[in-house]
Amino acid sequence: MRPLGIYIHVPFCVRKCGYCDFLSMPSGKEGMDDYIFALIEEIKGYGEKYKCEGSEYEVKSVYIGGGTPSLLLPDAVGRVMDSLHETFAFANDKGVEVTLESNPGTVTMASLNGYVKCGINRLSIGLQSANDNELKTLGRIHDSAAFFKAFDMAVDAGFENINVDIMTAIPGQTLNSLENTLKTVTGLGCTHISAYSLILEEGTPFYEKYSSKEGLPDEDEEREMYHFTVSYLERRGYLRYEISNFSLPGYESRHNTAYWERDDYIGFGLGASSLIKDTRYKNTAIMKEYIMSPLSRDIFSEQITLSGRDRMAEYMFLGLRMSRGVSEDGFKKEFLTGIDGIYKNELDALKRDGLILRDSGRIKLTEKGIDYGNYVFSRFL
Amino acid sequence: MDQSRIRNFCIIAHIDHGKSTLADRIIESTGLLTSREMQAQVLDNMDLERERGITIKSQAVRTVYKAKDGKEYIFNLIDTPGHVDFNYEVSRSLAACDGAILVVDAAQGIEAQTLANVYLALDHDLDVFPVINKIDLPSAEPDRVVNEIEDVIGIEAQDAPRISAKNGIGIDEVLEQIVTKIPAPKGDPGKPLKALIFDSLYDSYKGAIAFVRLMDGRVSKGTPIKMMATGATAEVVEVGYFGAGQFIPCDELSAGMVGYITASIKNVRDTAVGDTITNAAKPCDEALPGYKKVLSMVYCGMYPADGAKYPDLRDALEKLQLNDASLNYEPETSVALGFGFRCGFLGLLHLEVVQERLEREYNLDLVTTAPSVIYKVHKTDGEVIDLTNPTNLPDPSVIDYMEEPIVDAEIMVTKDFVGPIMELCQERRGRYVSMEYMEETRALLKYELPLNEIIYDFFDALKSRSRGYASFDYEMKGYEKSDLVKLDILINKEEVDALSFIVHAESAYERGRRMCERLKDEIPRHLFEIPIQAAVGSKIIARETVKAMRKDVLAKCYGGDITRKKKLLEKQKEGKKRMRQIGNVEIPQKAFMSVLKLDEDK
Numbered sequence: 007m008r009p010l011g012i013y014i015h016v017p018f019c020v021r022k023c024g025y026c027d028f029l030s031m032p033s034g035k036e037g038m039d040d041y042i043f044a045l046i047e048e049i050k051g052y053g054e055k056y057k058c059e060g061s062e063y064e065v066k067s068v069y070i071g072g073g074t075p076s077l078l079l080p081d082a083v084g085r086v087m088d089s090l091h092e093t094f095a096f097a098n099d100k101g102v103e104v105t106l107e108s109n110p111g112t113v114t115m116a117s118l119n120g121y122v123k124c125g126i127n128r129l130s131i132g133l134q135s136a137n138d139n140e141l142k143t144l145g146r147i148h149d150s151a152a153f154f155k156a157f158d159m160a161v162d163a164g165f166e167n168i169n170v171d172i173m174t175a176i177p178g179q180t181l182n183s184l185e186n187t188l189k190t191v192t193g194l195g196c197t198h199i200s201a202y203s204l205i206l207e208e209g210t211p212f213y214e215k216y217s218s219k220e221g222l223p224d225e226d227e228e229r230e231m232y233h234f235t236v237s238y239l240e241r242r243g244y245l246r247y248e249i250s251n252f253s254l255p256g257y258e259s260r261h262n263t264a265y266w267e268r269d270d271y272i273g274f275g276l277g278a279s280s281l282i283k284d285t286r287y288k289n290t291a292i293m294k295e296y297i298m299s300p301l302s303r304d305i306f307s308e309q310i311t312l313s314g315r316d317r318m319a320e321y322m323f324l325g326l327r328m329s330r331g332v333s334e335d336g337f338k339k340e341f342l343t344g345i346d347g348i349y350k351n352e353l354d355a356l357k358r359d360g361l362i363l364r365d366s367g368r369i370k371l372t373e374k375g376i377d378y379g380n381y382v383f384s385r386f387l
Numbered sequence: 388m389d390q391s392r393i394r395n396f397c398i399i400a401h402i403d404h405g406k407s408t409l410a411d412r413i414i415e416s417t418g419l420l421t422s423r424e425m426q427a428q429v430l431d432n433m434d435l436e437r438e439r440g441i442t443i444k445s446q447a448v449r450t451v452y453k454a455k456d457g458k459e460y461i462f463n464l465i466d467t468p469g470h471v472d473f474n475y476e477v478s479r480s481l482a483a484c485d486g487a488i489l490v491v492d493a494a495q496g497i498e499a500q501t502l503a504n505v506y507l508a509l510d511h512d513l514d515v516f517p518v519i520n521k522i523d524l525p526s527a528e529p530d531r532v533v534n535e536i537e538d539v540i541g542i543e544a545q546d547a548p549r550i551s552a553k554n555g556i557g558i559d560e561v562l563e564q565i566v567t568k569i570p571a572p573k574g575d576p577g578k579p580l581k582a583l584i585f586d587s588l589y590d591s592y593k594g595a596i597a598f599v600r601l602m603d604g605r606v607s608k609g610t611p612i613k614m615m616a617t618g619a620t621a622e623v624v625e626v627g628y629f630g631a632g633q634f635i636p637c638d639e640l641s642a643g644m645v646g647y648i649t650a651s652i653k654n655v656r657d658t659a660v661g662d663t664i665t666n667a668a669k670p671c672d673e674a675l676p677g678y679k680k681v682l683s684m685v686y687c688g689m690y691p692a693d694g695a696k697y698p699d700l701r702d703a704l705e706k707l708q709l710n711d712a713s714l715n716y717e718p719e720t721s722v723a724l725g726f727g728f729r730c731g732f733l734g735l736l737h738l739e740v741v742q743e744r745l746e747r748e749y750n751l752d753l754v755t756t757a758p759s760v761i762y763k764v765h766k767t768d769g770e771v772i773d774l775t776n777p778t779n780l781p782d783p784s785v786i787d788y789m790e791e792p793i794v795d796a797e798i799m800v801t802k803d804f805v806g807p808i809m810e811l812c813q814e815r816r817g818r819y820v821s822m823e824y825m826e827e828t829r830a831l832l833k834y835e836l837p838l839n840e841i842i843y844d845f846f847d848a849l850k851s852r853s854r855g856y857a858s859f860d861y862e863m864k865g866y867e868k869s870d871l872v873k874l875d876i877l878i879n880k881e882e883v884d885a886l887s888f889i890v891h892a893e894s895a896y897e898r899g900r901r902m903c904e905r906l907k908d909e910i911p912r913h914l915f916e917i918p919i920q921a922a923v924g925s926k927i928i929a930r931e932t933v934k935a936m937r938k939d940v941l942a943k944c945y946g947g948d949i950t951r952k953k954k955l956l957e958k959q960k961e962g963k964k965r966m967r968q969i970g971n972v973e974i975p976q977k978a979f980m981s982v983l984k985l986d987e988d989k
Contacts, residue, residue: 232938250943286950310950377938378914380941380956387960
């Protein structure tokens with residue numbers, strides 16, 4: 007059976023943050039009920055929608071992301087989980103990683119207990135920063151006190167696998183305040199940390215506000231923060247396994263790793279993406295369309311069947327994001343041809359420029375290669 | 388066809404005085420066909436043409452006007468370019484006409500090109516009548532302009548139609564005056580065929596199409612013809628005239644008429660513009676004077692952005708040359724840009740027009756090098772080289788001296804801006820000749836200017852320093868000895884041949900500094916630091932640095948945005964494709980052009 011990841015999108019937020027370009031909107035209870043209803047309909051009918059047999063797959067991970075999934079009551083999460091279990095074969099229960107994203111301002115002891123009961127075994131908390139001024143700048147609804155409280159409650163509820171999202175290159179952030187955030191997070195004993203540089207995404211208020219780059223850390227400062235984060239976390243046992251992801255050994259996110267390894271995944275919900283047998287799909291981003299006919303193939307806003315060349319390019323630019331890089335054997339197994347037959351010139355040039363290294367059958371980004379990742383990736387397209 | 392009912396004319400004007408608008412109005416206010424032709428069902432033929440999808444650029448258009456005397460007249464309106472660069476093209480259009488309408492802006496009055504164009508028309512023995520346009524403008528002073536025309540040009544202007552082409556005012560009067568003031572052609576249809584090719588174009592369906600004005604004789608399908616200069620012969624397949632954007636076939640063209648001839652001429656060079664077509668069986672005594680061969684004044688290298696498109700560029704140039712005889716080209720190679728052509732133009736605007744046509748009409752993506760004039764290099768061994776490509780400059784040790792072309796320039800400017808314009812001319816190494824006031828508020832400045840000072844942004848500078856109130860015309864004067872040096876640009880220590888140019892020794896430092904600044908803005912950051920240097924010989928005279936890029940990486944990439952991220956990377960890669968690799972530096976193509984536009988105030 008082929009491994010499968012499942013993504014569930016929850017496009018609701020208390021309010022939208024200025025930098026966020028994910029698909030989300032504020033909503034009342036009624037809207038959420040309609041949405042959950044459509045979501046369950048889509049899950050149950052997935053075989054028809056994606057033309058695949060349930061028996062082919064074994065679910066290895068579930069990821070409920072958003073938006074702010076912790077706005078959902080445990081009851082709703084439970085109904086979604088039930089429908090997944092009814093529809094898909096799960097690997098033996100303990101082995102399946104089930105993550106729910108949460109916002110510190112939206113969880114209660116009761117809701118966390120409820121999530122555990124539904125089978126959620128990994129909690130992701132969007133902290134971003136332990137500095138309240140920076141949180142205000144970002145437009146987050148929580149302060150650091152709310153985070154501490156949420157984290158404690160999560161531990162009490164029984165979560166032992168907890169990710170904390172933090173952000174670098176926030177306007178006004180200094181190395182000092184970053185160090186304090188890192189100290190706070192590692193001190194609590196989370197198992198996983200995602201540390202992203204703030205990206206100004208087109209169409210967000212931040213993109214307009216900081217179009218002149220005024221007030222933002224410059225490229226040099228941003229890189230300094232990144233390198234500082236890497237070395238700080240590694241000293242405390244959190245190993246970088248992907249450009250922006252760190253974990254204690256054994257706690258790498260299985261779900262996200264599957265994206266970079268190009269395992270099949272199905273995304274349910276508004277604007278959710280899927281990769282099924284080398285075709286990439288994306289659901290409509292229009293709520294009304296989705297609610298009306300979650301099972302219709304007409305609502306795909308994207309449906310791209312990947313060519314051999316596309317798959318190779320993805321294999322490289324996704325695989326190279328991971329610290330362990332790509333495997334030459336793996337490439338050969340996947341594409342029945344040696345990697346040098348396809349990318350010799352590119353690999354030689356990148357190696358000459360000190361951007362990648364080749365070592366015992368694996369190809370990885372160097373530290374410099376990480377800084378210029380896009381330059382490296384674009385070489386494989 | 389009764390010649391007394393034909394009027395062949397063009398419209399001349401200073402740029403922006405409303406030439407095209409008036410042409411549009413004339414076409415709108417007249418008909419496409421005579422009433423007799425309409426009965427003859429010519430329309431069917433036209434439909435056929437439409438189906439074939441053949442359209443012509445409105446180089447010439449034939450319309451039918453029913454005058455107040457109750458008779459129908461055929462108007463052949465022949466288009467002329469308005470810019471100083473195209474005096475040559477203007478003159479070949481004029482040769483096909485019997486008269487010209489002079490359009491003068493009621494607010495601006497006579498400008499430098501008004502004069503130049505009128506003199507050209509008078510040289511061709513054309514009857515010129517003036518039209519005062521834009522009378523609707525609040526600043527219009529038609530009475531003043533009428534007097535100015537009489538005083539300065541010396542042609543009768545009291546009854547000049549006062550019109551607004553934009554608003555359609557006074558067009559009827561213009562149409563009547565075309566009938567009364569432009570003479571009818573006076574050819575002899577009984578004489579042997581004598582037709583002037585004033586333009587031509589290549590159509591993949593019909594072959595070369597010659598646009599002709601018949602001076603004498605007749606031509607119809609089956610007539611054996613001979614091009615008198617090239618000696619090529621052919622049998623006529625079709626004759627016709629120009630509808631609005633359409634070829635309309637007819638039975639015969641005769642003396643005085645304007646139309647086209649096709650004869651399955653495959654080689655575009657056989658229908659050289661300016662040549663005379665005659666009847667091969669019954670040739671005329673001598674060819675028309677044709678046009679004097681004009682010399683290219685400005686040269687630059689043109690390279691296909693994609694090296695594989697070199698043959699396409701060659702074909703396109705060959706076809707363009709067919710109706711732009713003033714364009715010339717020969718193959719050359721550049722270390723930086725690969726295979727391309729050194730092309731000669733009448734001026735910078737001509738260069739830009741050709742470049743645009745190549746890009747638009749032939750779908751080519753071009754890289755153009757800095758334009759250069761022709762320098763005369765006198766070597767110590769007595770040999771004299773005409774230098775069109777700076778890269779070919781011999782070693783300074785074998786150069787005795789160099790000469791550069793000088794032009795006589797006339798600038799017409801309102802009083803308030805005389806100071807700034809004189810300053811500009813001084814900066815451009817101009818030599819003051821004279822200044823005279825044409826009327827109280829306007830002066831005519833005469834300067835001798837080196838041509839190579841004009842081919843960079845001179846027009847722009849002139850405009851910005853006079854707030855648009857200066858006009859400019861020039862003609863070649865001759866060559867003069869000058870202290871010139873070759874300025875080289877080094878990017879990451881490598882000399883980029885396509886960026887080298889010749890400059891006066893005194894301007895070298897300033898020009899070099901500005902080139903470096905401009906290139907610094909145009910060259911994207913790389914993984915390493917890139918020095919940009921300007922050098923004269925082995926001496927570095929200016930330097931800038933493109934700092935190394937610090938990062939280029941997307942922090943996030945998850946299942947939901949793989950497609951989008953991939954598109955982003957693809958875009959990045961596409962951008963690189965459009966760059967030129969010099970050593971290990973990628974230079975955007977527009978960097979090669981942008982250095983030509985060295986802003987005044989930068």
